[in-house]
Amino acid sequence: MKKIFALCLASVMLMGTLAGCSSSSDSSSTTTEAATTTTTAAATTEETLLVGVAMPTKDLQRWVQDGENMQAELEAAGYTVDLQYAANDIPTQVSQIQNMIANGAGALVIASIDGSALGTVMAEAEEAGIPVIAYDRLIMDSAAVTYYATFDNxxxxxxxxxxxxxxxxxxxxxxxxxxxxxxxxxxxxxxxxxxxxxxxxxxxxxxxxxxxxxxxxxxxxxxxxxxxxxxxxxxxxxxxxxxxxxxxxxxxxxxxxxxxxxxxxxxxxxxxxxxxxxxxxxxxxxxxxxxxxxxxxxxxxxxxDTRDLAAATVDMVTAIMEGSEPPVNDTATYDNGTGIIPSYLCEPIACDLNNIEEVLIDSGYYTADQVGLN
CATH class of the missing domain: 3.40.50.2300 (Response regulator)
Known part of the structure; x- marks a missing residue:
């Protein structure tokens, strides 16, 4: 009887040990799964908030201002911005856009070097389901272009x-x-x-x-x-x-x-x-x-005023990210070869000595010292 009792006790202890191991394993698995889910959710959120901004060059002042204004506006709106300049080299711009796609950008804003040279990478953006806003220069012959933000050229x-x-x-x-x-x-x-x-x-x-x-x-x-x-x-x-x-x-x-x-x-x-x-x-x-x-x-x-264009583009990006319709004010003018691209046009202003102070200084675009009026 003593031997039987000892064997039973050993069996019970072994079962308890196995149960404890099973419980520890399940808990570890659950913790790992939760961590993975959290990481995935964080990655998804980060990807959704990433906006790729591709500018053609730093050689012209206006593109530097456009890029800086765009980045500041987008970051103020809560987005992570990948701003790239391509030194007027088309393969460089293509590579930059491909990296933005690979990094999970939720939207692309592209001022193209050559509006007819981005067909392949635009197809990649379309396949990835990433909306594209052509910025100031219309990207031609691509159905991937969702919207166009520019001035009334x-x-x-x-x-x-x-x-x-x-x-x-x-x-x-x-x-x-x-x-x-x-x-x-x-x-x-x-x-x-x-x-x-x-x-x-x-x-x-x-x-x-x-x-x-x-x-x-x-x-x-x-x-x-x-x-x-x-x-x-x-x-x-x-x-x-x-x-x-x-x-x-x-x-x-x-x-x-x-x-x-x-x-x-x-x-x-x-x-x-x-x-x-x-x-x-x-x-x-x-x-x-x-x-x-x-x-x-x-x-x-x-x-x-590139500040106006940046603000309008940010409004379009925000609407896209939120799943609503971006603001547009022209649905008739800009055909990129695949159809009319809904556009937002900002208004240009003729500037000469008669209104230079009002247009450039009073607006805060330049200081009087920069303009040479002091």
């Missing part, structure tokens, strides 16, 4: 054209004026809106012969500037001046689509032109050009 050109008509007195002119043209990178779809908007105002004067172009360079392909580069613009205009104006022919005006090209024109004039200084247009109110606006070396620039 046609109106930019219209404002430049209207300024030239008034400044040159074209409405009542009886004698011809000499005007040259320069626009931006042929891979930037915006040049079509800038240039065509201006020509829509100037065309009647071109047709009547009031506007003449001694160089004969009037088509967009002939007046384009790779990467909107100042040195490229300067080189082209040095050739134009030496070829068509060295005999004393008066250059009355230059329709320059933006400030970096306008700066190139001004540099070429400073080195190669002795006639009456022409009227030069521009766009962006870059800090490098503002002294020229103040001194009269550049007549006007179209101001595009």
């Amino acid at each position: 046609w109106d930019v050109g219209v404002k430049q054209g209207e300024y030239l008509v008034e400044a040159l007195g074209l409405a009542t002119a009886t004698e011809p004026v000499n005007m040259e043209f320069i626009t931006g990178d042929p891979g930037d779809n915006n040049i079509n809106f800038f240039f065509d908007g201006a020509i829509s105002v100037l065309q009647e004067y071109i047709d009547s012969g009031i506007i003449q172009t001694p160089s004969g360079q009037t088509e967009k392909t002939a007046v384009a500037t790779a990467n909107w580069a100042t040195d490229e613009a300067q080189s082209r205009f040095e050739t134009i001046l030496s070829s068509y104006y060295s005999d004393g022919t008066q250059l009355d005006a230059v329709l320059a689509s933006n400030d970096s090209t306008a700066l190139g024109v001004a540099n070429a004039l400073a080195a190669n032109y002795t006639g009456t200084y022409p009227i030069i247009t521009g766009q962006d109110c870059d800090i490098a050009n503002v002294p020229n606006l103040v001194s009269g070396l550049q007549a006007m620039s179209v101001f595009k």
Whole structure:
């Protein structure tokens, strides 16, 4: 009996030990599962709050400002921001966007280097279900583009054209004026809106012969500037001046689509032109050009407040993240080859000496010292 009792007691103790082991194992498994669930939830939240922002270059001031404004606005709204600049190199921008997709971005904001060169990576974004906001430059031929945030780019050109008509007195002119043209990178779809908007105002004067172009360079392909580069613009205009104006022919005006090209024109004039200084247009109110606006070396620039565009884009991102409809105010203008892209257009403002203080200083965009008015 004693042996039987001892065997039973040993069996009970062994069962208890096994039960204890089983309980410990279950508890450990449950804890691990809970930890995994928590980690997964945290990762999902982090991914959902990540916004990828792809900018083309730091070479132009406006893109630096756009990127900084965008990052500040998005971070203030609670998002993690992956802001990348691609040094105007398309493969670099593609790689940057691919990394944003791989890192689980909940939305992409892309200012493309070439709006027609992102087809493959846009397909990857679409496959991953990531909404894409084309920023300022429309991405072409891709159904992955969900929305477009930009300024009214046609109106930019219209404002430049209207300024030239008034400044040159074209409405009542009886004698011809000499005007040259320069626009931006042929891979930037915006040049079509800038240039065509201006020509829509100037065309009647071109047709009547009031506007003449001694160089004969009037088509967009002939007046384009790779990467909107100042040195490229300067080189082209040095050739134009030496070829068509060295005999004393008066250059009355230059329709320059933006400030970096306008700066190139001004540099070429400073080195190669002795006639009456022409009227030069521009766009962006870059800090490098503002002294020229103040001194009269550049007549006007179209101001595009990137703070407004950043704020509008953040509103669109927030709506996308929350599953609601982003704010848009144009559903008719911008067709990227796959259909009309719903867009939010900010308003540009013509800026010259008459309103430079109000537009650039009173708004807090620049200080008086930066503008050179102190």
